[in-house]
Amino acid sequence: MDAPATAIPFRFNRFLPYWAVLQTDLGQTLRSWVYRLWLIMMALAALGYVLYKLGAANAGEYQSVAVQTDDLLRALAIGSLSLISLLAVSSISSERGTIADSILSRGISRYQYFLAKWHARVVVVLATFVTVSVAVLVAYSVLFTAATNGSGVNLTTWGGIYAVAMLAAVLMVVVSWGVAIGAMSNGTVIGITIFWIVIFGGMIALSRLPSDYPNLKWLMDGLRNVLRGGVQTGDVVQFLAASVVLAAVGAFIGLGVFARRDV
Structure with missing residues (x-):
């Protein structure tokens, strides 16, 4: 008499839906036209600017x-920013009609x-920009x-790493605030409008911070000093830590609202 088949226990990976x-x-x-347009725009702008400055340096116009x-x-x-905001806000708001099916049925x-x-x-935007x-x-x-630039090269390796x-x-x-606002909005257009209001309001608030604090205005005004290596590592770490906190705050606000609203 054949032995009864042994049932193989089924183990469900709780992270499988997240990974899917x-x-x-x-x-x-990566396949969206917004991302491809953004990538082409950055590549052409960077290539054109570098070639123009190289030609100017060869002509004796050193900078x-x-x-x-x-x-x-x-x-x-x-x-x-405009295309990144569209990528971020539309991540959830553009799928408003299928969210219920994804959550309730899958x-x-x-x-x-x-x-x-x-x-x-976040991964797509940061990986593309850093590359x-x-x-x-x-x-x-x-x-x-030094031969082509005349005045010498004052771009340091660590300065470039810090700046990027x-x-x-x-x-x-x-991106974090864009995704959060998109999750709280009923549509992409409304989400982008709210997004820009929040971004400009946040920039104004951050510009009011003390001048010795490494805020956004400090970065934009002193980026060339960072590239030269004239910045303390502690200031960079403080700036990165503050950015992580701001991104996490925006994401968790969006997550809290999204978890309680109707889909």
Whole structure:
């Protein structure tokens, strides 16, 4: 007589729904026209600016490398805000009609859904911006030598790392608040409107902080000094820590509201 088959116990991975939404959103974001437009815009702007400045240097119009890099990195960060805001706010607000199906029918909690969307958008935005910024720093290090720049190279390795990290931290705050506002809004258009009100209000509030505190105004006004290596590591750590706190506050506010509202 055959022995009875032994039932294999089924183990459910509680993080499986989170990973599924995270991977799906990463793929959707990378394939979206907004992301591709943003990537093309940054690549063309960086390439055009570097080639223009290289030609000017060869013609005898010398400019500090730290000043050039400062102008370019700030332009890339500020110029990206409109498309980044659309990527962040639309992460949840654009799926308002399918959220109920995802949460109620597919076994994923609201917390997992929100966290997956938040993490996916933060990873895509930061990885893309850091990659382009590092490419810019490498291009300046290779192309703008003392021979081609005349005045010498005053761009330090640690200064470049600090500058990119601090700008990426600012974008992390922007994305986190964008995803949170999108989760609390009934539509993408309303969400973007509220997003810009919050961002400009936050910038005004941060600009009122003491001048010795490494706030956003301090970063934008002194980025070239950071690139030269003229900043204390403690100030950079303080700025990054404050950015993480602001991003977490925005995300958890959005998560709290999203967890209690109707879908």
